[in-house]
Amino acid sequence: MDSKDLFALALGLTKPWYVARNELDTANRQLEIGIDFERGGTFPCPECGQAGCKAYDTEERRWRHLNFFQFETVLSARVPRIDCGSCGKRPVQVPWARSGSGFTLLFEALLLTMVPHMPVAAAARLVGEHDTRLWRVIHHYVDQAVATRDDSVRDRREGRFDGGAVRRRPLGPRWRTSLDQRSLHGHVTGVHQGGP
Numbered sequence: 001m002d003s004k005d006l007f008a009l010a011l012g013l014t015k016p017w018y019v020a021r022n023e024l025d026t027a028n029r030q031l032e033i034g035i036d037f038e039r040g041g042t043f044p045c046p047e048c049g050q051a052g053c054k055a056y057d058t059e060e061r062r063w064r065h066l067n068f069f070q071f072e073t074v075l076s077a078r079v080p081r082i083d084c085g086s087c088g089k090r091p092v093q094v095p096w097a098r099s100g101s102g103f104t105l106l107f108e109a110l111l112l113t114m115v116p117h118m119p120v121a122a123a124a125r126l127v128g129e130h131d132t133r134l135w136r137v138i139h140h141y142v143d144q145a146v147a148t149r150d151d152s153v154r155d156r157r158e159g160r161f162d163g164g165a166v167r168r169r170p171l172g173p174r175w176r177t178s179l180d181q182r183s184l185h186g187h188v189t190g191v192h193q194g195g196p
């Protein structure tokens with residue numbers, strides 16, 4: 001097992017994804033982990049779930065990840081688009097990030113843990129990001145939590161509440177296993193609005 005295998009384990013990557021390279025830039029204190037997929041690897045369609053779709057083409061993407069020690073860490077990957085017979089060409093859902101986000105799910109989880117306890121501007125300084133980027137993430141989860149709460153209230157009003165289950169919207173695989181909507185809602189409603 002080499003360092004690439006260790007990073008793959010730490011990131012929880014499963015086939016066809018693997019760590020192809022990692023580059024440590026000591027002068028700029030940056031670590032870039034390059035992820036790739038095995039030749040001929042297949043993916044489920046992000047729309048209909050049809051399994052076994054092959055890559056049609058790819059697009060280079062980058063995501064800010066949690067720091068490894070003092071090194072600012074970035075994941076990069078070529079993300080395939082599949083050509084689903086029913087849905088057309090769609091970029092696949094990568095397991096480490098939410099669709100459309102420039103941060104990994106672990107980075108977003110860290111952010112949501114920080115913001116109830118400090119102003120967003122202070123969190124932004126701590127992680128070395130512009131606060132507008134962080135606010136975009138926070139707004140996404142606030143909107144999602146509010147929508148889930150509204151669904152739950154409506155279900156209860158219409159007699160569809162089953163005495164404990166709260167309807168869940170699809171989240172990335174890590175979120176589904178580690179956070180439920182109720183605890184997320186508790187986090188995001190405590191967000192500080194003010195400056196430092």
Ligand SMILES: [Zn+2]
Nearest residue numbers: 045048084087
């Ligand atoms: Zn499809």
